[in-house]
Amino acid sequence: MTAHPDKLSLIHCLFDGELDAANALAIEAHLRECDDCRNEFERIKSLRDLLDTDRLSEPAPEGLRDRILATLEAGAGVRPSPRSGIAAHVLNGRWASGALAGALAACLALTLGMPQLTRTDTADQLVQSHVRSLLASHLVDIPTSDRHVVKPWFNGKIDFAPPVPDLRDAGFPLIGGRLDYVDDRPVAAIVYGRRRHYINLFVRPAGGLSLSRGFAERRDGYSLARWTAGGLEFWAVSDVGADDLEAFRQAYIAHGG
């Protein structure tokens, strides 16, 4: 098999990206010199290429999702509101299954209460973007605490320039930046930390319909704060408390945001 059985787990760890820099460096140097171990590494790679996740994963059978949702409703003793029904469907990407009632409700709501719904819808989307960014291990496209790196990174990706102040002294270290989509338009997502939590700050050009005054609210356990400045609209979303988010908003504005 291999001339260095003691290196075997390290080779697998290297392949899986589970090694720290020092160990990775050492084992990479060893792979350059040892044919046996390099072959082992290549074999793991060939195997990975064969095991294409998309083809080998088995999607849940039709109907299982609906049955689980029904069980949850029975278990929780609450019926989901039409909004949550839609949200769940949007998130699952399964529009076809039983979304008719939700779609009808959405159409009705659109005709009846346009401005109000636009705000509500956006807030929902932002909370979901925030949740997704934490779940999918896709918090940032560009991980850096250097604001001089984040700001230029947005150039060419979006047609506006979001301010990226350094708020470390205020207790909100910069984590990085990410491109996200809200209301079918690209928005800048700037990620700041707060102790062990994250704050997603979504920035986009202020639209004609948008409210000029800011507001803060809590939704599904997440805090939202919205404000506008310099023709831009800012939405901060996080699971930190409303106080922390307000402190963040003030710090951001005070530092030129």
Add this chain to the structure above:
Amino acid sequence: MRGGRLFRPRLVSPSRDAAGREAAQAERFRLVMLPHLDAAYSFARYLTRDSVAAEDAVQDAFLRAFRGFDGWRGDNPRAWLFAIVRHRCLDAMTARRDPLRGAEPVEAIDRDSAVAAAEPGALEDQAARRSEIAMLRGAIESLPEPFREALVLRELEELSYKDIATVTGAPIGTVMSRLARARQMLATLLLPPVSRKAQA
């Protein structure tokens, strides 16, 4: 004034507040956990090697996960959910231990098809590709536990070693050696022998 403001909401509808919190919790569960349904089913399918058992186990697991959602600490939701799915699967398999579903016959059949389909150049058309997928799945299913679950969690579900340790309740060192062993077993089934490769 201040006291009145604090007092009023409780006076209006104490039950509606509780229901609202419950609904918010239910929606949060749907947002956080339901996106992992396909992955959970796939994992259960490979563990139980039975689509009906997998479906039952996943449905049961989601209900239990929902009841215990308060216990979720906010770390990787997939790992947390998978640990519950795995328990449901193990329970289901102990409950109906079927002697006809042992690993041996499956392995024997799939080793043949694995060798046959591993020849390069035979995968041109759709039918061959479908049978290749069936062959690959069969090869994975033929791995004995606990190596199969380590391999599926890493290669198909793309969990980190730490998360695999969380799901399976094994130390990380054990996860590492199981994964290495599982890959070696699978490579023997699916890849040309080492000597041929070394010469190539």
